[in-house]
Amino acid sequence: MKPRPFRRMRSSLRFLLVSLAAVLSLPPVRAAQPAAPPPPFTADGFAVPQPGYRFQFPRDHGSHPDFKIEWWYLTGHLYAAAPAPGAPPRRFGFQATFFRQAGPRGGEDANPNFASSHLFLAHMALVDVQTGKFIHQERLNREGWDAAAATSTLDVRNGDWSLRLADPADASLQPTLLLRGSVHADAVFALTLKPAKPLVVFGENSVSRKGADPTAASYYLTFSRLLADGELVLQHEEKTETLRVTGEAWMDHEISSSQLSAGQVGWDWLSVQFTDGRELMLYRLRLRDGTADPASSLTWVDAAGLPRKQPFTWEVVARWTSPRTGATYPSRIRVSTTDPADGKPVEFFAEPLAAAQELPGTLGGVPYWEGACRIVASDGRILGSGYLELTGYAKELKL
């Protein structure tokens, strides 16, 4: 079996992701906020996000090693020219994730090239929508020569996977990002990502709170729409394809130090980029009795980048069973909510572009489904693209 600490770490990270998202999408509830300011450090010595923190870029795109957990999470849709005239353009979904987790404070590193103060986990996945072929790879490295995150600017690296600013000194809210990734020997991609909207800072007064504990908070930064342009090299046994690709991506950057525990058995998460220039994100925390946690929520991001929560319902229309893990995942979901632009009800379906986008979670220990979706209206019109995350279907998540 796999090292349990990694599984734990991974679980914690994913849980945090959802928890944070849950909190930030709630309407500002001042009553829930503790009157006392949060302490500067957690009990185990990590920094706690402070209200009023003034983000400075590019510094805050970079790593925050005083905080325990941090991730840079990218998902997106890529299109290449049609292989033949008349054929539809080729389409791909990708996921590129960089995690950092700090070890316990104290202790010593014999050699900074092989340090153990931070671990870096990364995950790459690519789905070829035409063929349905889904490939993925996990990577775990210690801080050192083969994995690092700069503290002055965005420059995260894990092996030969990297995410950085085209101009390390770019202080704007719409800096150009460069992503390099690969999946084993099958695919290599290099993308230039230009934000179509300014960076969104979620939460209140720079801090998104997660609960009554004064340390339970995070800094949460998102590029909800990045324009991608780059090269995708697909290696097959008999040939190598080099494709020029363009598309759209989503990126979260979250920084926190808190560890949560809760009774959920899993969660569903969906990000949508509508063709009308808006975005939407929803998550649904599933409880053991099958109901959704009240903290579940749906948030619209308008064209200017402002988030706005709306009530929603989630209905599983079809299911798919993974031949690998035996887990049965929702494979077509109906989401009903309210359009904040006109206050009218709106309904759409999230449909995976390929059924098999399950990640076995070998290093992290948690199998989950994370994949590219199309967003369609009841009448079949394409409304946009999405990325769907479904966890806790293979087994209950123990958090």
Add this chain to the structure above:
Amino acid sequence: MPASSATVLLLLRRFAARHARLAPRQTALLAGILALGVAVFVSIRLANRAAVASFTHFTDTLTGQSDWLIQAPAGTLPESVLPELRTALAGQAVLIFPVVESTAARPPGPDDTAAFGRATFTLLGVDLISLTNLARQQTGGDSIFTQRTAGAAQTGRAPDPNADFWRSFRSGPRVWVGADLARDLGDRAVLDLVIDDTRHTIPVAGTIPSAKDAPQAPANLLLFDLPHLQQLTGRLGRLDRVEFILEPGPQLEARRAQLEQTLSALGQNGTRWLVSSPGAKRETADTMTRAFRLNLTVLSLIALLVGLYLIFQALDGAVVRRRGEIAILRSLGVEERAIRRAWLAEAAVLGLVGGALGVLLGWAGAQFSVRAVGQTVNALYYATTVASATPGLGEVFIGLGLGLGASLVAGWWPARAAAATPPAQVLVRHAAAAPGQVLFRHAGLGLACVALGLVCAWLPPLRFAGGGGFPLGGYTAALLWIFGGGILCSFLLPPLAALGRGLALRFATARIALSHLAQPSGRHRLAVAALLCAIAMTAGMAILVASFERTVQGWVARTLHADLYISSNGAQNASTQNRVSPATWRALADHPATDVAAILAALPIELAGTSTVLSGADLALVRTRADLPWVEAPADAAIYDADRNAGLVLASESFTERFRKKRGDTVVLPTPSGPKTLVLAGIFADYGNERGSLLIDRRHYVAWFADDYAANVSLYLKPGTDAAALRAELLAQYPGLAIYTHAALRTEILRIFRQTFSITYALEVIGVAVAVIGLALTLVSVLLDRRDELTTLRALGFTHREIAGATALEGTALALCAAAGGLVLSLGLGWLLIYVINKQSFGWTLGFALPFGQLAALAAAVVATGAVVSYTVGRWGARLPADREE
């Protein structure tokens, strides 16, 4: 010809099988002799194979086989190569595994008297976290991190996996051990080790997990997180090698080739690093020991060679005993050809049975020879871990083939003799054909063999890639001399008989015994030849070992002048890497009792694809303190002056043999500060190292390799210092050091030296034993042949004891003759072994020394055993009934 085949089968069933039933002991003995010969060969072959197979590329246990690895041509690689490699290999889907490898020993216990030979471990330092990225690690069984830890065991708290995981990395070095060691340690959660010159007590973090299809972790492997091993061995920032594993996926071969191309280009033609594969490493181990193993194989064939004589004699004896029945068959009209084929078939069956037994016996023997061969390989080449060997299908076939081949070769003449038996009507017992009539009666053939052997002795060796030679000519010469000597020696019998008769005229028994030798039969001649073969080889080997020992003693006396010799207690054999840290050797050099401290640095290096050793010493001290045993002394004193010797190098004799260099030639030495072209200024003898070594001034060594560690330190003490007392004082202060006084080191060197020859002795003893059995068999056939004569003697009133005495005398005379001839021949073989075979195989020049005592003891033992055996056979013969089968 079905009719003829049917006849052969009938003959086999009716006669051969009946004989085997009636004389089971005789048949068993024959099969046994064959089996012994085959067994010795098979066991040595197994041991050899195991020794090579045990060359472990330790990383394989964890990673499976890497695709490529890079290594500095000399010394270590800096960590700065890693980011450079990562950048150069971006997008190539390759995992990069830096590796630190070292060795350590268990500290000597209070009862340990042997200074060397304690268990050594190979310490492997890899990045345990990045290891999880390997596909095989992700599908394997246990993980490295989910195990018991020292901390949890000590506190008795329930283990917290998260805390354990971090503790593995963040609270000092921890070790993961093999399953066997973990079992031995039991609840003891720490391991005591001597690494370099320091004793460490290291918490045991768990057991090394083995991936599903990876080899089981060798018992002597200790696993560390890379930075911890760097810390323990004082090599922070340095790597021993970097391994590369391609991610699975398409175009593997093309990517493999591309990876090598990238690595080679960055390695700058091997000046920065050498690119190789683990398979190539194993091959290097193979070629490194090839000469040694071939020599052992040749020696292992001695017993079979002697056995060949015996089978020949035994089958021939059977022909003699069964002449009567063959004659009857002949008169019944059975064709000659059928009889010959029946005999050959009988020999073949015997050969197959003997071969099969030999394989089994060889397997059993290998369990011992494996250790002996392993020890030698350990001492001379690299660390072996093997403790047992299992025969494969190849060994079974080779064993059966050897048995079959030997029995057919040996059975050829007897089968012909059987076929030539006249029909019963004309059979006269006295006309029994003697074996080897033609072959062994021609002195000219013997002389020709000796002469041809002399020519062969001057042939150059076969050269192997990677250094090392095989003295084919030398061995051919030895074979020719043994054969020729065997022929010539039997001509000693008549004069010996004449001499004996002159002395023993009054004793009828003696006269009878010696009368048979005045005109020795082919059987007598064969027995002498077989014994001579065994004695000559054993004595020849004794001469080689004695010469070697005297030479080494002289070398020790000449080179070891210091009062105390100090090395790491972890340095146990040729392949260990434990050294003395600069702080420690400086402290030793600055000790008030120290007059002069000679520091020797050593580093395994690779030159022209062949591994050798580079040493650094203060060459000025060579002149003032410890002279080198020169083979060719330097012509110019510049070599002794560090200001002038930066372009000079000294080489050991083995080095010059392996690399075909002579004084005045240049050697290009790869160093981290670029290649250095050095002129070979002199050649010295070094019997401690078959791979050869280069010696440069330590000042340049330190400058070029940035390595200030010492392999060993020799202390010359101030007059009046008590070396033993100082040793005790230093040992108390530095428990990680091994310190020898002059006398102790000398004893230790000779002990190791003798240990390496132990296996050759065992092989020789088996050869002599087989030859003595052969003598007994000869006498048995001779007596059977003379059954009429024995009846007559008894009728004349000779007692059983007198007849036995006569036989004993006959046998003793044969043994004496063989011993005399064997000793003379051994001088020749000794010369051949020392000046041709050893020189060509190992490149060591030895002085010639005769171990008179040993040779005399060998001769006496053979003659005495011969006498006893002959007497026993004589007693048996005296009771032989006048005419009865067997």
